[in-house]
Amino acid sequence: MSKPSIPQGTRDFSPELMSKRKFILNTIESVYQSFGFMQLETPAMENLNTLTGKYGNEGDQLLFKILNSGDYIKDLDLNAFDSKSLTPKIAEKGLRYDLTVPLARFVAMHRHEISFPFKRYQIQPVWRADRPQKGRYREFWQCDADVLGTDSLLCEADFIKIYQTVFAKLGIQDYEIRINHRKLLEAVCEKADAKQHFKTITIIIDKADKIGVDGVARELNGIGLNETQVQTVLSLLNKKSLSIETIAEFEQKLSGTESIAKAVEDFNKLIAFCGADLNKIVLDGSLARGLDYYTGCIFEVVPTNVKMGSISGGGRYDNLTEVFGLKEKVSGIGISFGIDRLFDVMEELQLFDGQTSSFADVLFCPMDEAAINYCLPLANQCREKGYKTEIYPSASKLKKQLDYANTKNIKWAIIVGDSEIEKGEVSIKNLVDGNQQTIDIENFVNSIY
RNA sequence: GUGGUCAUAGCUCAGUUGGUUAGAGCGCCAGUUUGUGGUACUGGAGGUCGUCGGUUCGAUCCCGAUUGUCCACCCCA
Structure with a gap:
């Protein structure tokens, strides 16, 4: 028998890891729910x-x-x-490779049962036969939220608010919400008279962060653009905070192109919906995102103080269900958090350190077999009160039982032996401050807090 | 798919210029303390040095392959 192992790029999540992951998952889920998203699950x-x-x-x-x-x-x-x-x-x-295509399949299958706008969230693992490396796994979880059946810019504004809320709740402060518009990219290509290279150009400028402006210029040259064309493209790569002024600037630079009007209109609506809250939002002309089903606003969130790829991405798409033969156009917009990367970022920033995860609140410590029976109804009382409660399953030495309570970060130890049973009492020990008192079983639950 | 890195105890890592018995810290178990923990002290268990093959009198160490890891590219969360 060879040593047990798990497939490349997969991971076990120990109870300790799970309690941290759950914190992230629950945070995202509750924020999604607070915006009215409903949960969907689809088969692996x-x-x-x-x-x-x-x-x-x-x-x-x-x-x-x-x-x-x-x-x-x-x-x-x-x-x-x-x-x-x-x-x-x-x-x-x-x-499944992502959660968006299963969503499209679901909508196409159930179009008659769904009332639009359809807001769903989905938190499930996806699999990619990629080569694992930092922040990249072969099995990882995505936390998607999508709105289908409306092209209102309110959705974009909502998602920005969702980003801000989630990161605030997780304690992540140094991040950037990068935003761009597919039409803006098209306008750039049009201006540079290189529309036929649109797809290649987006892929190249998306790498700007990594290879730098020079690198982008080199690669643009490589696909046959002349110096003027390259300069036109490069002039639009800079990042600026999103504002009415920034948009006006782009509008002026790209005037005369076919696509710019739509982008400007969308951005202005978005800014109006966001109100004053444009904190951390950056208009990034180089943001392109590879997936070519995007047609409108596109987003990406990157941590700015940790070396890590994007921790969330998304955008608007015009007709996701088309490929599944749906005649009526279902446009929509969606985002996805990568919780595995979020986890790595939070671990690196030590954002979990403040939280001590306790796996139970109360541990009953029976000193002999008879005490176990005595503890049973008492433990159920604790559970009814909402405390995570367990009974140590054997009458081991007290030291061993208290050690167990320590490793599980349990606050209350309830010690029960002959003397307690005789008098109808329990000894309650607070393991945080070490205080211990012996009280009547009638209202012992009230002594726990 | 391409290139590189690494692989020794449960974990983090020493070490052997190739030679008899491979070490530390943490963790685990037990005792000091037969009903009182987190500290301290003492003791103990746990490794065919990733796997297969080659060179050698002899390999954990050198060579090759293989699997796995981590990293970069491609692409992406």
């Missing part, structure tokens, strides 16, 4: 034809595929296939 596996072709070539290669059951090669002439054409014959299901 989808039909492979639901998934393939939605993420581009790169994405398709990163899909985990599930082998068919039974004798899946019985009727196949293996020599007639190469590994690529064989795959669809022997694997018809795959693990």
Whole structure:
């Protein structure tokens, strides 16, 4: 028997880790709920034809595929296939790659039962056959929220408020909400007279953070843009805080282009909805986001004092359900938190240090077998009062039982032995300050706080 | 998919210029204290040095492969 192990890029979450993860998860979930989002869950596996072709070539290669059951090669002439054409014959299901495509599939399937606008959130793991590295796992959790069936800019404003609320609650202070507009990017390409290179250009400028302005210029040259064109693109890469003035500046620079009007209109509406609260919002001309289903505003959130990729991303898309054959146009907007990266960021910033996780509030410490029976109804009383309560399962030495309470960060130890049982009492010890008192069982629960 | 890094106790890591018995700290178990914890002291368990193969009289150490790790690129949360 070889040493036990888990697959590459996956992790176990110990109780200690889970209590921290739960804190993040619960925070995000409660904020989503406070904005009226409803929960959706979809299966871990989808039909492979639901998934393939939605993420581009790169994405398709990163899909985990599930082998068919039974004798899946019985009727196949293996020599007639190469590994690529064989795959669809022997694997018809795959693990989900994100939560957006399953959402689109769900909406397409249940369009008649859904009333729009449809606001759903979804917190589930996704899988990518990527090579793991810092902040990148093969199994990780996404926390998505999407609004479908409205193109109001109020949604964008809501999501910005959600970002601000979540990060405030988590204690993350140094971050930047980067925002851009697909139409602004289009206008830039139009201005530079390079519309036909739109997709390539977005991919290149998205790397600006990493390779710098010079690097971007070099790569733009590489795809055949001349110096004027490159300069036109570069002139729009700078980051500025989002404001009426910034927008006006862009409008002026890009006047005469087809796409700029829509971007300006959207930004101005968004600013109006956000009111004065434009804190931490940066208009970043270089933000592009690879996924090409985005059509309007796009977001990305990055921590500014930790070296880490984006911890959230999202944007507006015009017609997500189109590929599933839905005739009526369902536009929408969504964001996604990557809680694994959030976790890494918070761990690095030591934001969990303040919290001591306690796995129970009360531990009953029976000194002999008879005491266990005596404790049972008392423990249930504690639970009814809302305390996490357990009874040590054997009459071990007190030291051992108190040690156990310490490691689980339990505040109250309730010691029960012969003398307590005789008098109908319990001894309650506060493990934080060390005080101990013996009181009547009638109202002992009231002594716990 | 490409390039690099590393792999020794449960964890973090020493160490052996190739040689008899591979160490520390933390953690774990027990005792000092047979009903009073978090501190202290004492003792104990736990490793075929990732796996397979090669070189050698002899390999944890050198070489090769393999698996895993971490990091960077591509792409992305």
